[in-house]
Amino acid sequence: MGAFDFGVIERSLGYLFREGMTFTLTLTGLAAVGGIIFGTLLAMMRLSSHKWLSLPATGYVNLMRSIPLLLVIFWFYFLVPYIGAWILGSPRPIQVGAFASSLITFTMFEAAYYSEIMRAGIQSVSRGQVWAGYALGLDYWQTMAKVVLPQAFRNMIPILLTQTIILFQDTSLVYVLSITDFLGAASKIAQRDGRLVEMYLFAALVYFLVSFALSLLVKRLQAKIAIIR
Amino acid sequence: MNYNWNWKIFFEVSADGRHTWLTTLFIGLGWTLLTALCAGVIAFLLGSILGVMRTTPNKWAVRFGNAYVEFFRNIPLLVQLFLWFFVLPELLPKGIGNSIKQMTPPWASFVPAVLGLGLFTAARVSEQVRAGIQALSRGQGQAGTALGLTLPQRYRYVLLPMAYRIIMPPLTSETMNLIKNTSVALTIGLVELTAAARSMQEFTFQVFEAFTAATVIYVVVNLIVVNLMRWLEKSIAVPGFIGPAAVGGGAH
Numbered sequence: 001m002g003a004f005d006f007g008v009i010e011r012s013l014g015y016l017f018r019e020g021m022t023f024t025l026t027l028t029g030l031a032a033v034g035g036i037i038f039g040t041l042l043a044m045m046r047l048s049s050h051k052w053l054s055l056p057a058t059g060y061v062n063l064m065r066s067i068p069l070l071l072v073i074f075w076f077y078f079l080v081p082y083i084g085a086w087i088l089g090s091p092r093p094i095q096v097g098a099f100a101s102s103l104i105t106f107t108m109f110e111a112a113y114y115s116e117i118m119r120a121g122i123q124s125v126s127r128g129q130v131w132a133g134y135a136l137g138l139d140y141w142q143t144m145a146k147v148v149l150p151q152a153f154r155n156m157i158p159i160l161l162t163q164t165i166i167l168f169q170d171t172s173l174v175y176v177l178s179i180t181d182f183l184g185a186a187s188k189i190a191q192r193d194g195r196l197v198e199m200y201l202f203a204a205l206v207y208f209l210v211s212f213a214l215s216l217l218v219k220r221l222q223a224k225i226a227i228i229r
Numbered sequence: 230m231n232y233n234w235n236w237k238i239f240f241e242v243s244a245d246g247r248h249t250w251l252t253t254l255f256i257g258l259g260w261t262l263l264t265a266l267c268a269g270v271i272a273f274l275l276g277s278i279l280g281v282m283r284t285t286p287n288k289w290a291v292r293f294g295n296a297y298v299e300f301f302r303n304i305p306l307l308v309q310l311f312l313w314f315f316v317l318p319e320l321l322p323k324g325i326g327n328s329i330k331q332m333t334p335p336w337a338s339f340v341p342a343v344l345g346l347g348l349f350t351a352a353r354v355s356e357q358v359r360a361g362i363q364a365l366s367r368g369q370g371q372a373g374t375a376l377g378l379t380l381p382q383r384y385r386y387v388l389l390p391m392a393y394r395i396i397m398p399p400l401t402s403e404t405m406n407l408i409k410n411t412s413v414a415l416t417i418g419l420v421e422l423t424a425a426a427r428s429m430q431e432f433t434f435q436v437f438e439a440f441t442a443a444t445v446i447y448v449v450v451n452l453i454v455v456n457l458m459r460w461l462e463k464s465i466a467v468p469g470f471i472g473p474a475a476v477g478g479g480a481h
Contacts, residue, residue: 066405066451067444068412071423075444078436082232169305176416183308196315204308211303 008195009202012185020185021206023099027181028168031106035167036160038107039114044144046119057115064112069173076105077177098179102171110167117159121152158222165214169207182206238435239442250429254442257425258450260335264342264411264421269404271347272354279351280358281384294355301352306413309349313341314417335419342414350407357399361392394465401458405451422446 009016045057064072080101081093088094125148133143153160172183180188183203190199239251248256283294301309318326332340365388373383393400415424426443430436 063444063448066409067447068409068423070412070415071426071440071443071447074423074427074430075440078430078440169303172305172307173413175307183305187311196311197319200308200311200316204304204312207305207308208300208303212299215299215303 004198005195006198006202008189008193008198012189015189016182016185019180020182023180023184024168024171024182027099027102027106027171027174028164030103031110031171032164032167034103034107035110035114036118038111040118040149042111042115043118043122046115047122061112061115064109065116069109069170070176072109073102073105073173073176076108077101080104098174098177102174102177102179106167106171110163110170113163114160117156117163118152120159121156122148124155125151154225157225158218161218161221162215165211165218168214169211172207232437234438235435236438238429238433238438241433244428244432250433250439251442253429254422254425254439254446257420257422258446260339260419261408261411261421262450264339264346264414264419265404265408267343268346268350268411269407271343272350272403272407275348275351276354277358277389279355280362281389283355283359284362284388285380294359298352298355301349306345306349306410307416310342310345310413310417313345314338317341338414338417338419341417342411342419346407346410346414350403350410353403353406354400357396357403358392360399361396362388364395365391391467391470394462394467394470397458397462397465401455401462404454404458408450408454409447 042057042061045053046061048054048057080096084090084094084096085092129147129151130143133147138146171181174181175183175187178184186199186203190196239254240249242248243250243253245253279294279297282290283298285291304312318329320326321329329340330337369387369391370383373387378386411419411421412423414421415427420428422443426439429439433439
């Protein structure tokens with residue numbers, strides 16, 4: 001039991017946070033923004049009265065929600081080079097960096113989950129407001145942008161943030177592509193120095209502190225929003 | 230583009246030299262379902278106990294339940310599995326730790342995977358159970374007290390039977406989450422469905438056939454589970470109370 005060396009953590013702090021945590025947080029932030037934008041569009045498509053808009057969106061969301069994230073990560077890792085080649089008209093699969101590949105994966109995957117939240121948000125705005133918008137002569141996009149979506153976002157902020165905390169934890173799965181995110185960095189040090197116990201305990205502690213602090217913030221925000229309404 | 234499709238690959242002999250790739254995928258599915266089933270039993274039992282604890286009048290029981298949920302919800306599942314697989318054997322006394330490490334291949338990954346997934350999912354189940362109990366009107370518990378039931382009897386005969394019926398829909402999605410989450414166990418060496426598809430991709434280079442097959446299998450499993458749970462929900466519904474039986478009216 002006395003053979004543990006927790007000094008290894010201190011010695012690798014720079015690498016862990018400058019390389020690993022930066023990657024994790026950038027990926028989380030960008031994928032959250034991309035996912036919310038794409039997810040909102042998906043939600044609007046699902047709520048559309050045109051079958052050719054709502055059916056593909058429903059199919060996409062249900063498909064994404066019924067397969068594991070790891071399988072989606074593998075799918076996109078191999079698919080993105082082919083799609084890129086198809087778009088650019090290149091005869092060969094193009095090279096896509098680790099960051100771009102995982103950003104596309106998480107944006108596309110989380111969009112399915114964000115779209116379910118935004119759908120509930122849009123439906124939480126009463127129909128009368130939409131009709132009022134149309135009565136004022138606004139078109140669909142104006143009604144959405146000026147009347148419905150601002151309220152939908154505000155009602156759903158706590159749930160969107162909770163989903164983003166889940167996204168933050170999910171990004172650890174890029175480990176399977178040997179990418180140096182926070183967990184990847186910890187695991188590289190762990191294997192180089194043979195310090196699995198120390199590094200994985202430390203990684204768990206850091207993930208816990210970040211997620212726990214964020215979830216406390218969300219709770220406070222929720223209480224605040226609940227009072228205003 | 231120069232991708233060579235070859236759907237016949239599923240009937241070629243796989244890397245183990247005995248089964249076809251199709252059989253390999255289904256063996257993977259078997260491990261996925263077995264892991265999910267074992268973890269599900271742990272999650273359901275432990276989650277129910279924790280959920281009940283968090284609704285009792287005992288302050289320390291509530292605190293313990295809350296702490297458990299915060300702990301298991303705020304660490305990524307992957308890291309939790311690493312803790313069970315890499316860290317736990319080192320922290321236990323040498324003899325026990327070594328015997329854990331020396332388990333034969335599928336079990337050395339299977340046991341930590343079941344434990345990790347079970348305890349992780351228990352936190353989520355306990356949230357549902359607590360919400361289900363709290364969704365019941367206070368009068369139900371009070372009626373139980375008025376009838377002279379003890380606290381355990383109140384839970385057993387009054388609160389839990391209704392609470393479980395209320396939380397069937399969220400429990401259905403937790404079941405599906407659990408099945409999907411078993412894929413994370415591939416990182417500690419469990420060859421479940423996603424890992425089987427991955428090894429097929431690595432050996433045959435037929436990337437898209439392998440992942441398409443895995444995707445189709447997951448979707449089919451999902452549909453089966455959803456329908457099974459819906460059937461269960463219907464068959465245990467109390468006539469005239471919440472649930473599908475009440476919606477139709479005249480079901481009884």
